Amino acid sequence: MRFESTETYVATDDLAIAVNAAVTLERPLLVKGEPGTGKTELAKQVAESLGLRMIEWNIKSTTRAQQGLYEYDAVSRLRDSQLGDERVHDVSNYIRKGKLWQAFEADERVVLLIDEVDKADIEFPNDLLQELDKMEFHVYETGETIRAKHRPVVIITSNNEKELPDAFLRRCFFHYIKFPDVETMRKIVEVHHPGIKEALLTTALTQFYEIREQQGLKKKPSTSEVLDWLKLLLAEDMDPEDLKRDGSTALPKLHGALLKNEQDVHLFERLAFLARRERG
Template structure:
């Protein structure tokens, strides 16, 4: 289980800062999970896809829910299907292996090659999940009780864990991860990101869109500030509709592509409908 010799430098479509690149490469060298935090729209989930592409490794995603357990990531014994087969005579119910379904973690351990494992939104699960998860990652092996088989990882996966800061994570979990907080892109980086998604975009339209976007994000009354993905979608609609010029006022086109809460739409309409702006 030797560290990978490749270094992550981002991809053509995923522009990353030097700090993020350093954090990824630190995790690769130490073979530790990389815990990534940041507000929505900063590219936490897409980072795993970019690492997979850059290093030529298969990506295995694991999207965590409130009911997720670490055991679910290893394997699931499908007793319902076995019961169904026993009642209707479909298949050999004595072969228990037919009813073992590997989870994302189990699939990563059993892979013949090194893979990238994305554990997305780890803070959605209960408080015991992070520590249980690291216990399994430390052992790099697990036993399937129903068949008494042991799965031993040939390669330690590249583990990317994302968090939206919905709850505090245990100190023991944090100690064993490499950590990076992704700052929201500044104007220069966002300009490059827009250029990747909309090559050949009219420079004046791009600058107007960026100006309005950051002005909206500066409104203190917004409950959900627009993110990168919403900016990209908004520009796509502006291009498709042939909009050439606009400014932040009550007639801003396709505002619903940027703001997704009724309260925010009302706050902007109120601010500009009265001819004044809301300052941060």
């Protein structure tokens, strides 16, 4: 099984090498990169490319590692015992299987995505070390041990919001998705907007990269945002002339697709003001 670019996803050579290395080593692939660079989409494309089913565990700030294994609903069991329900005699009726359990018990190999691991508490990654290493865990309430029938392909994403523990990093194969250069971005755009006119694409990408390189920008626009922007430009049937910015504003047309906070909008408005004053 080897991963490579698909019809709907452009994987750079180094990214494909990283995925295939993690699969060969049977280690989790830890993928970092700016938000919007396709980390979550990568897992979906790996699953499609390798012909595997994907199980997705979306991590939140309140997520605990135990939830990935299982949860024991003691409250429901107590309530049922008070009602005289026969289900209370079998504790397994009150065990909720987590995403790791689902991946471990699957009859075929699956891709397990642990998405945005850095959102959780700092201890969260360490709490999963043994389970991801040994591919098994113990269910104390039933006394059984759950072992993976087939070792899943584990892909873990992080937006770099906080540092991950060294012990966790040692067990992963790491890859940082660099922001695409212009040529790679052209290939990505062609996948999503096939047949886009060359002149429009060149003008739009020139503006896009100028915006990303602007000093003082709080949030740089991402790959997903430039794709949205181009979709709008095509829907409005704009041509390169329409994208020219006049002296009154340094903001690009339909800038709401690219700039996502008022601080960055004000930055470009100030730039236009300073440019007009210099000309005056």
